[in-house]
Amino acid sequence: RSVGIIGAPFSKGQVRDGVECAPSKLRAAGLLDRLRQQGCAVKDYGNLTFENVALDEPVNGSKSVRTVGSANQRLSEAVKAVKRDGHTAVILGGDHSLAIGSIHGHTAAVGPVSVVWVDAHADINTPLTSNTGNIHGQPMSYLLYELQSKLPPLPNFSWMKPCVSSRDLVYIGLRDVDPAECYIMKLLAVKVFSMTQVDQLGMARVMEETCDYLWDRTKKPIHLSYDIDAIDPSITPATGTPAVGGLTYREGVYITEYLYQTGLLSAVDMVEVNPLRGRTEDDVRSTVSTAVDLLLGCFGRRREGNHLPDYSLP
Numbered sequence: 001r002s003v004g005i006i007g008a009p010f011s012k013g014q015v016r017d018g019v020e021c022a023p024s025k026l027r028a029a030g031l032l033d034r035l036r037q038q039g040c041a042v043k044d045y046g047n048l049t050f051e052n053v054a055l056d057e058p059v060n061g062s063k064s065v066r067t068v069g070s071a072n073q074r075l076s077e078a079v080k081a082v083k084r085d086g087h088t089a090v091i092l093g094g095d096h097s098l099a100i101g102s103i104h105g106h107t108a109a110v111g112p113v114s115v116v117w118v119d120a121h122a123d124i125n126t127p128l129t130s131n132t133g134n135i136h137g138q139p140m141s142y143l144l145y146e147l148q149s150k151l152p153p154l155p156n157f158s159w160m161k162p163c164v165s166s167r168d169l170v171y172i173g174l175r176d177v178d179p180a181e182c183y184i185m186k187l188l189a190v191k192v193f194s195m196t197q198v199d200q201l202g203m204a205r206v207m208e209e210t211c212d213y214l215w216d217r218t219k220k221p222i223h224l225s226y227d228i229d230a231i232d233p234s235i236t237p238a239t240g241t242p243a244v245g246g247l248t249y250r251e252g253v254y255i256t257e258y259l260y261q262t263g264l265l266s267a268v269d270m271v272e273v274n275p276l277r278g279r280t281e282d283d284v285r286s287t288v289s290t291a292v293d294l295l296l297g298c299f300g301r302r303r304e305g306n307h308l309p310d311y312s313l314p
């Protein structure tokens, strides 16, 4: 397994400082060394630098549109390059507005993908339905073919084209969904495993049904967009929009183990870790180490243990 890491220290899809510090925190927690120790070839593409567009006044209520648009254009190019180099892309956020560039760049390189969106939130508001104007609550509306007629023209987004069909999207972990988002997901018949279905079915069934649904026609590369706030805030409190009643650590890791063994994982976003939102150092440590473990699960870490292929007893 070869992994290309992109740091995306970006926070302007929402209003809380700190989420831009996550890439360095995840690196400092040993992410790359541990990926290598479990047999991955890892290429670190470093952190992207983003331009802060001056006088970036709200457009149709959406905040920092020009800055978010410019950042995602850069991220799209970077992800496309990592995929063209033949790696599984890992995008370390940064807030979830980065999924716009990440998924756009991924599809530009490999064609249509299946999207597994693990999140407490649906992030499918349009600029006109959003109550906050924060674009991290809107990325899916920019990406879906079916919602293009609902998007007003947005400055610095003319590079962007829709690239995901609602039939190729599955949500896992939803529990804090706005009315407009609920309406949109029903209108588009999006496949949703909210926390109710996680409770009813158990995560093993959720993952089986997710893959059966996504593979109903062709098997596409999988883009896993993992918002750390999908996990219960008792485990991962250092995040911008925590919501009670989330995934256990075990459920969260199971998702990554399951998707790893499909062999189709092609890009992974790990977003919304915000070290400044932890009340204690332990809050931050628990959040960061869980994010690292989730990523390790995406690349073959097994809870029954791992050993390198060439291991032999002394």
Ligand SMILES: N[C@@H](CCCCC(O)O)C(=O)O
Pocket: 095, 096, 097, 119, 120, 121, 122, 123, 125, 130, 131, 132, 133, 134, 136, 137, 138, 176, 177, 178, 227, 229, 241, 272
């Ligand atoms: N639905 C809320 C909360 C969004 C949370 C974003 C996170 O999931 O990336 C909004 O639109 O502001």
Ligand SMILES: [Mn+2]
Pocket: 096, 119, 121, 123, 136, 227, 272
């Ligand atoms: Mn999100």
Ligand SMILES: [Mn+2]
Pocket: 119, 120, 121, 227, 229, 230, 241, 272
């Ligand atoms: Mn979320």
